[in-house]
Amino acid sequence: MTPGKKKLKSRSITRSISKFSIILVGILGGLLKATEITYIEELKIANHLRTTNPQQFLEQIDYVADLQLPDEENEALRNYLLGYAAALKGNSEQAIGYYHKVIASRAHNPLIIRTKLALANLQVLNKDYAAALELIKNVLASAHGQEDSLRNHIYQVAAIVYNEVGQYELAEQTLSNLTQIDNTVAGLKDKCLLAAVKAQTWYELSKINTEEAAFIDTSYQNCSEKEPVYALSAKFYGLADMIRSGRYKEASSEISNQLKIVEELGYSYLTAGYYTLNALSLSGIGDQSSAQLYADKAIETAEKNNRDTVTTWLLEAYYLNSQLLKEKGEMELALEFLEEYLVKINRYKNDESSKQLAYQLVEHETESKQQKIEQLNQQNLLLKLEQDLAKKEAVNNRLVLALALVLLGTLAFWSYRIKRHQIRLRKQSQTDQLTGLSSRHHFYETAKAILQRSESEQQDVGFILFDMDHFKSINDKYGHLIGDWVLQNTAEVVKTSCRQNDLAGRLGGEEFAIFLPACNLKKAQQLAEICRKAISQVDTTETGYRFDISASFGVTSTELSGYDLMDLIADADKAMYSAKSKGRNQIVVVDSFVKEFEQLIS
Numbered sequence: 001m002t003p004g005k006k007k008l009k010s011r012s013i014t015r016s017i018s019k020f021s022i023i024l025v026g027i028l029g030g031l032l033k034a035t036e037i038t039y040i041e042e043l044k045i046a047n048h049l050r051t052t053n054p055q056q057f058l059e060q061i062d063y064v065a066d067l068q069l070p071d072e073e074n075e076a077l078r079n080y081l082l083g084y085a086a087a088l089k090g091n092s093e094q095a096i097g098y099y100h101k102v103i104a105s106r107a108h109n110p111l112i113i114r115t116k117l118a119l120a121n122l123q124v125l126n127k128d129y130a131a132a133l134e135l136i137k138n139v140l141a142s143a144h145g146q147e148d149s150l151r152n153h154i155y156q157v158a159a160i161v162y163n164e165v166g167q168y169e170l171a172e173q174t175l176s177n178l179t180q181i182d183n184t185v186a187g188l189k190d191k192c193l194l195a196a197v198k199a200q201t202w203y204e205l206s207k208i209n210t211e212e213a214a215f216i217d218t219s220y221q222n223c224s225e226k227e228p229v230y231a232l233s234a235k236f237y238g239l240a241d242m243i244r245s246g247r248y249k250e251a252s253s254e255i256s257n258q259l260k261i262v263e264e265l266g267y268s269y270l271t272a273g274y275y276t277l278n279a280l281s282l283s284g285i286g287d288q289s290s291a292q293l294y295a296d297k298a299i300e301t302a303e304k305n306n307r308d309t310v311t312t313w314l315l316e317a318y319y320l321n322s323q324l325l326k327e328k329g330e331m332e333l334a335l336e337f338l339e340e341y342l343v344k345i346n347r348y349k350n351d352e353s354s355k356q357l358a359y360q361l362v363e364h365e366t367e368s369k370q371q372k373i374e375q376l377n378q379q380n381l382l383l384k385l386e387q388d389l390a391k392k393e394a395v396n397n398r399l400v401l402a403l404a405l406v407l408l409g410t411l412a413f414w415s416y417r418i419k420r421h422q423i424r425l426r427k428q429s430q431t432d433q434l435t436g437l438s439s440r441h442h443f444y445e446t447a448k449a450i451l452q453r454s455e456s457e458q459q460d461v462g463f464i465l466f467d468m469d470h471f472k473s474i475n476d477k478y479g480h481l482i483g484d485w486v487l488q489n490t491a492e493v494v495k496t497s498c499r500q501n502d503l504a505g506r507l508g509g510e511e512f513a514i515f516l517p518a519c520n521l522k523k524a525q526q527l528a529e530i531c532r533k534a535i536s537q538v539d540t541t542e543t544g545y546r547f548d549i550s551a552s553f554g555v556t557s558t559e560l561s562g563y564d565l566m567d568l569i570a571d572a573d574k575a576m577y578s579a580k581s582k583g584r585n586q587i588v589v590v591d592s593f594v595k596e597f598e599q600l601i602s
């Protein structure tokens with residue numbers, strides 16, 4: 001009996017119908033061509049399973065992963081499901097890998113489109129806004145002519161992505177296409193999701209009037225039993241709009257009815273948002289002490305669960321808290337919240353500007369393609385003119401040719417300028433704005449390319465990962481601006497210590513990484529030591545304070561960890577944490593003995 005079959009037997013009968021569906025997707029992949037069930041229908045079965053019981057979907061995906069599949073179409077379908085499962089487990093790198101395999105395959109168009117949409121969603125979460133927008137643009141271009149439910153899905157995801165990158169007008173335009181088909185083909189889940197997306201778009205465009213508010217309320221009633229998350233998300237924007245227009249009392253009593261349900265659902269984004277709304281409405285009706293309690297709760301929930309993301313609601317909570325403390329005369333604490341608010345607003349603006357940049361980049365690339373087509377048309381015209389000229393041999397016509405040449409020159413000049421602008425935009429989106437090192441996404445992409453090349457040329461690659469020591473206490477003692485100064489000066493040390501071909505990046509927060517092509521473990525260790533020493537010698541007097549800074553390093557190389565990026569990061573990460581636990585400000589190199597042992601037992 002194969003392990004897959006054993007697993008199958010042990011499952012309960014109550015789940016057997018949906019289980020059977022997913023196994024059908026796998027086992028009968030090739031045979032299904034001959035039956036009435038199309039691949040899209042199989043996909044719907046799997047879709048149904050993952051939305052109705054994600055836990056069961058994850059169990060069964062292990063089984064599907066082991067099946068021998070007869071053709072590329074089924075293989076692509078399986079990769080789509082594996083990608084979805086990886087994304088569910090929070091492994092976005094792996095999910096992206098699977099989705100790219102589907103896109104590169106010759107699977108039929110609807111599956112490719114669904115995969116691109118899933119990938120676009122994931123790229124938004126990854127903050128790779130340009131990639132998400134490019135995918136959306138591409139998929140929207142093929143929306144026309146697709147069957148209704150797929151077209152519905154395309155417009156829905158496009159609107160979500162446009163909302164996420166702050167392009168609300170575009171989201172609204174996209175939604176207006178959708179309303180023509182939603183009533184005929186959308187199920188309850190789709191309708192509820194759509195209501196939440198619409199509510200957000202209207203709120204951001206300040207367009208919630210009587211009709212829209214009624215739509216939000218009806219959707220809330222229809223969706224709250226089966227799709228509570230979407231119902232409450234839609235309602236959230238209705239309530240936010242009430243608060244914006246000063247209807248605090250009304251908002252407060254509605255929120256107090258919903259708060260318990262929101263807390264029970266356990267979605268931290270939603271809960272933190274509702275806490276902020278509650279704080280704002282309570283403050284509006286003069287109950288300042290409860291308002292402060294909820295502003296605190298909003299901050300605590302958001303900081304505990306989504307530390308990397310700054311939302312406008314978190315900003316509101318920080319600001320409200322500082323104002324309430326000021327009113328109470330607790331000036332020192334009020335100042336601390338205000339300072340944190342300023343730091344957060346800076347980070348928020350950074351994120352917003354990278355969204356804007358990504359949008360411009362994608363738009364610009366399209367513009368530049370159109371420019372090229374235009375240029376080709378002009379060249380054809382010119383050719384025709386030349387031929388006419390040759391025929392007529394008239395002196396005056398030479399003048400026309402000269403004019404056309406000037407026109408061509410101007411066009412060439414403009415396309416050169418557009419190209420330059422485009423290169424500048426791309427460079428900006430690949431760079432971490434605070435330190436000027438590679439951004440996380442660009443670092444990963446470039447590292448993968450380096451590893452691929454080095455593996456085929458049989459060259460070693462060194463890898464260094466390091467994290468600043470006690471950085472939180474630097475922020476706490478001297479403020480975030482000084483913390484930023486430390487990050488910038490650390491980046492300067494890295495830049496001056498690295499060779500031109502090395503790749504240095506900021507992976508997030510106070511964590512940095514360096515890739516060293518054509519470099520063995522020993523040399524990587526030496527460079528890490530140079531950086532460690534230089535960081536510990538950074539003179540902080542210019543900040544107005546004197547304090548020590550240091551970092552802990554983990555070092556490995558392809559000799560020990562192989563050519564897989566994730567393996568290199570995981571090994572260096574372990575070594576780095578060992579450096580932290582040994583007392584910080586030191587380097588730990590991956591232990592070759594332990595590594596060999598791990599390989600032996602794996």
Ligand SMILES: Nc1nc2c(ncn2[C@@H]2O[C@H](COP(=O)(O)OP(=O)(O)OP(=O)(O)O)[C@@H](O)[C@H]2O)c(=O)[nH]1
Nearest residue numbers: 467468469470471472473475480481483484509510
């Ligand atoms: N100034 C500044 N602080 C940041 C930035 N990104 C993350 N942080 C802060 O970095 C701190 C990291 O703290 P911890 O993860 O607790 O690590 P640590 O204090 O360095 O402790 P160890 O790593 O154990 O030595 C948090 O306070 C973050 O708010 C940034 O861009 N600028």
